[in-house]
Amino acid sequence: MNTPIQTQLIDGKAFAYQMTEQVKKNVAQLQKDTGITPGLAVILVGNDPASEVYVRNKTKQTHKVGMRSFMHMLPETTTQQELFNLVQRLNQDPDVHGILVQLPLPKHLDPDPIIQSILPSKDVDGLTAYNAGKLTLGHMDGFIPCTPLGCLMLLQQELPKLRGLNALIIGASNLMGKPMAQLLLNAGCTVTIAHIDTRNTEELAQQADILIVATGCKELVKGSWIKNGATVIDVGINRVITSDKKVKLIGDVAFDEAVGKAGKITPVPGGVGPVTIACLLYNTIQAAQKHVKE
Numbered sequence: 540m541n542t543p544i545q546t547q548l549i550d551g552k553a554f555a556y557q558m559t560e561q562v563k564k565n566v567a568q569l570q571k572d573t574g575i576t577p578g579l580a581v582i583l584v585g586n587d588p589a590s591e592v593y594v595r596n597k598t599k600q601t602h603k604v605g606m607r608s609f610m611h612m613l614p615e616t617t618t619q620q621e622l623f624n625l626v627q628r629l630n631q632d633p634d635v636h637g638i639l640v641q642l643p644l645p646k647h648l649d650p651d652p653i654i655q656s657i658l659p660s661k662d663v664d665g666l667t668a669y670n671a672g673k674l675t676l677g678h679m680d681g682f683i684p685c686t687p688l689g690c691l692m693l694l695q696q697e698l699p700k701l702r703g704l705n706a707l708i709i710g711a712s713n714l715m716g717k718p719m720a721q722l723l724l725n726a727g728c729t730v731t732i733a734h735i736d737t738r739n740t741e742e743l744a745q746q747a748d749i750l751i752v753a754t755g756c757k758e759l760v761k762g763s764w765i766k767n768g769a770t771v772i773d774v775g776i777n778r779v780i781t782s783d784k785k786v787k788l789i790g791d792v793a794f795d796e797a798v799g800k801a802g803k804i805t806p807v808p809g810g811v812g813p814v815t816i817a818c819l820l821y822n823t824i825q826a827a828q829k830h831v832k833e
């Protein structure tokens with residue numbers, strides 16, 4: 540019999556708090572040195588309830604660190620041209636250092652041309668071809684998407700050494716899986732990406748020292764998929780209604796099954812989510828600092 544493993548929770552909330560305090564100091568310093576207040580513009584189109592929660596959290600944290608927040612809530616009926624025009628305006632606005640277009644957009648809008656129209660120097664989400672290319676080349680001076688950057692920072696804190704570890708990323712999106720793979724490759728991991736058409740995801744997971752799950756499929760990863768002692772990063776946030784009719788957040792990992800198998804795991808909520816927001820603020824202060832140097 541295997542003795543059950545003591546599973547340690549990775550406290551994303553505490554990590555995010557520390558990071559946010561540092562950003563706050565940097566904002567104050569920048570203001571003192573230059574008189575500039577970093578500004579973040581967030582565009583939200585339509586009324587997806589989950590997106591509204593994230594955007595509200597972002598706005599709250601932006602104010603907390605002393606940055607300016609420019610919220611643009613656009614109706615569901617917004618056209619491609621109107622959205623495009625707004626991005627152009629924000630690109631030219633000297634008070635705006637970072638621009639984020641909350642995804643997903645309503646179905647009638649094509650996200651790619653909109654994202655690609657953001658000035659790379661204001662692309663704090665790291666989704667333009669310029670910043671994605673920088674990351675692929677291993678240049679660390681571009682903007683890195685906030686969620687994978689947060690996952691990397693958590694892993695660097697939790698593990699003594701990443702070099703040589705087997706990492707499996709389940710999910711291959713431009714926002715998460717692909718940049719995560721680049722980051723871990725640059726950090727010396729042996730990286731595998733599994734996606735919807737992968738036939739042996741479970742088997743691959745069982746080999747993984749680091750397992751990162753970002754699929755949006757609730758509790759996809761079972762306890763039996765997890766290698767003993769592995770570090771599990773659960774990026775999923777799924778809203779479910781409990782039998783007593785309460786809204787509950789659950790991850791892409793069956794958390795109760797993972798306890799006793801994983802060495803370390805991020806909870807949902809309180810894991811990757813808050814760190815994502817802290818990284819967004821981190822990228823925005825970087826954008827404002829670079830703006831001064833130019």
Ligand SMILES: Nc1nc(=O)c2c([nH]1)NC[C@@H]1CN(c3ccc(C(=O)N[C@@H](CCC(=O)O)C(=O)O)cc3)C=[N+]21
Nearest residue numbers: 592593596640641642643664685808809810812813815
């Ligand atoms: N262009 C773009 N950039 C993003 O960075 C981006 C995006 N689109 N679309 C959606 C995802 C998701 N995301 C989260 C932000 C905050 C929490 C967060 O605050 N989570 C809390 C719980 C919040 C809740 O109650 O739902 C937690 O996990 O503890 C989660 C997820 C950013 N994303």
Ligand SMILES: [Mg+2]
Nearest residue numbers: 773790792794
């Ligand atoms: Mg979980």
